[in-house]
Amino acid sequence: MLDTSHAAARAALGIYAHSLGPEFDRCAMDYAAGRVLQLSGQLDAALDTWLKALSHPGARGWPVLMNAVYEVALDLNRASQARDVMDQHSPALPELHLWSGLLSRQLGEVDRALMSLQAAQATTDGDLQFTAATERIRILVAHGRTSEALIVCDDALAQAIDSPLLLRTTRAGLLNRLDRASEALVELDAILQHIPTLAPAWLNRGSALLRLGHPDAHESFQKAIQLDPSLSSVAAQLVEALS
């Protein structure tokens, strides 16, 4: 049955391509072809098809295509190969720096990941730029390089990046980690004046107050959990760690 399905999927791709003819955007067609191969259980062939799609002049760097490559490459232990292909095409398609950086992070290659993400932050905009900056920060924090993370954060804010309030919330979290809770508190109160429903800001505020030994910390944690119940375990961990 599986063989039948594989053969049918491959036959369908040929028929579809023939039906459309050469004038259609190959990258879009190849993305869809890869999905057919993936759904019929031919993951290696799907990844090959998507990697090939990255080389098309018409490739627009659709996040959905990049995500597909990222996920399947990791599943198949072909992250290194996928990352190399992405790097090869990133001069033409700057957003590939982002996914290349994410793959390098998964491969444990921290410096290469940071370099790719930095390139992504410098060459993209909107969500991708924001993601690149926050991923850089996350990696640096995970490796105890909080001061560098703060510099990245400040640079990103200076870039007038999208979602500055979220980034400022992250910055306040970094200040907390650097034992600069008073500065964090000022930042967070300013943020919450703009968006009183920003749950992570309440969480970081609770953390700042706790570090400062303020009795109101609990209320901020409660507010964060009320706005976003998924934060309850993080809040509990923070209270436990800081108490």
Added chain:
Amino acid sequence: MTAPRAITLVNLWMTDPGQRYLPLGLLWLRASLEAAGFGVEIRDMQFLDETAREDPQQLAEALDDSHDVLGFSLMSNALPLIVDAVRILRERRPERRIILGGPGPTTVARPLLEAFDWLDLVVRGEGEHTIVELMRVLGDRAAVRNVHGVSGRDSEGTFHTRDRALIIDQDSLPVPRVDDVDLSVYSVYTTVTARGCPYKCRFCEIPSYESRRVRTRSVDAVVDELTAVWRERGVRSVAFQDDIFLLSKPRVEAILDKLHKRGVPIEWGGFARAGRVNSEWLARLSERGMRSVAFGVEAGSDRLLSRIAKGLTVKKAMAGIDAAIPHMHTRCFFLWGFADETLEDFYGTVQAAFHAQILGAYPEVGHVVPLGGSPLFLNWGRQPLEFHADYPFARVIVPPKSTRLKEMVTQHPRVFSAHLAFPTPDREAKWTVATQAWPSDQSPLAPA
């Protein structure tokens, strides 16, 4: 029974979750009935909560205080529910007259009346003239048998009168009023400017209900209606519910020209044939307020498209979608589960849906259903249709939940064919892929 003076009309258009549409069919019926001097109450059951809408008992109870004549307008999706609700309604008030109408009962009127002896009247096809005549003679058994477009049952048995002639002059119909309708509770203002579809798609039953002859309202009538709701009701966007609104370029342009001259800058959307549009026209329409388009593509295989007489090729379909995407919100519908659909055809459809998605369209993939008036069903003489309780991909066909309704459906496949499925080769393999590709029937695929 003396001739009644009033009727309760019930809308049972079960739509997408969260979407509510004006009960257009009933508003047209009401206009004709009121013009003839009858009182009309409309009950829109879209606003009952979901549980009540799917429970015949609760539905019947909600209609307990209706007029002595009840008219239901429904599509095939609500048929099992309503047949059972009518049974309960008749038990509670045997003297009540209940009339079914709309596409759902029209196409299966004969087997419907044969199967369920508590049903007594079905209005087939366009109902405006039929319902008025029927109301005038409802107390006179012999006269009812002379009303064209009616199937029914009386003391002498079941009967089916001649089909009613199509209403060619759509402007001759009284125009629906919406002065008492709270438009804000509906997703969008909807209207119909033409009835009928000239195409021969074999899975579709519209031609058997509305005919292939397209009958249009005049440009002036359409523009007058939209001008009135724009000025008096603050309507700013309109969904044209014609089977294919972008059918006649000169007519669409004439409507838009006239709206422009009247200073009525509506935003609008409608259905189109992917093979009949191009980028230039869509760009121009976009400049003139067109914000969304919907295409029925159905399949990603030329072989299958030919088998279902779609009159479209994959290339034309994708070209139409590609042309629309830069200019407007683009939806496209696909179907799987045809009896003649090979696994290759199916994968072609999967590829086309994902292709459309990454280009920026919103594909919606559903399972084809054997609609009672469709050529695919009418010419079906082979194996029995199949019942699949976990029917995950027929978006607007709600699988019957109660054992009683399930039994009704399986015991009467000719009546409830829309709740069944054609046998399709490699169903299991297709099903597995479809559940992975489109994990929820509730939400269309998101755009890339």
